[in-house]
Amino acid sequence: MEQSESTEPTLAVKVGTMAATLAAGWVAQKLIKTIWEKSTGKDAPIDLDADDIPILQAITFAAVTGGAAVLARRLARQGVAKAVDRRAHQVSTV
Numbered sequence: 001m002e003q004s005e006s007t008e009p010t011l012a013v014k015v016g017t018m019a020a021t022l023a024a025g026w027v028a029q030k031l032i033k034t035i036w037e038k039s040t041g042k043d044a045p046i047d048l049d050a051d052d053i054p055i056l057q058a059i060t061f062a063a064v065t066g067g068a069a070v071l072a073r074r075l076a077r078q079g080v081a082k083a084v085d086r087r088a089h090q091v092s093t094v
Contacts, residue, residue, distance in 0.1 A: 013084055020076035028068040036061065 009017070033044040048058040 013080060016080045016083070017077050020080050021073050024072035024076040025069060028072040029065070032065055032068055036064075 036042075036044040045053050045058060045061050047053075048062055
């Protein structure tokens with residue numbers, strides 16, 4: 001019984017975390033794009049290295065998207081971990 005409680009994540013947890021992270025990242029990207037366009041009145045930058053994008057705008061957009069990516073990854077990982085814990089608890093009480 002001790003081996004099954006290893007701290008190494010199972011393949012199912014890894015796959016679930018990856019899928020949840022991709023989905024959360026996609027949602028975050030769409031949300032940021034929408035908020036950016038509504039708040040600035042301009043399209044969200046696509047190529048941050050383009051010369052026609054002011055440096056402050058590029059830095060701001062990169063910081064916002066980077067922060068959202070970290071948040072999405074953490075929330076996805078925590079959500080999968082909670083779901084796995086709930087499932088393990090259900091299985092162990094049966």
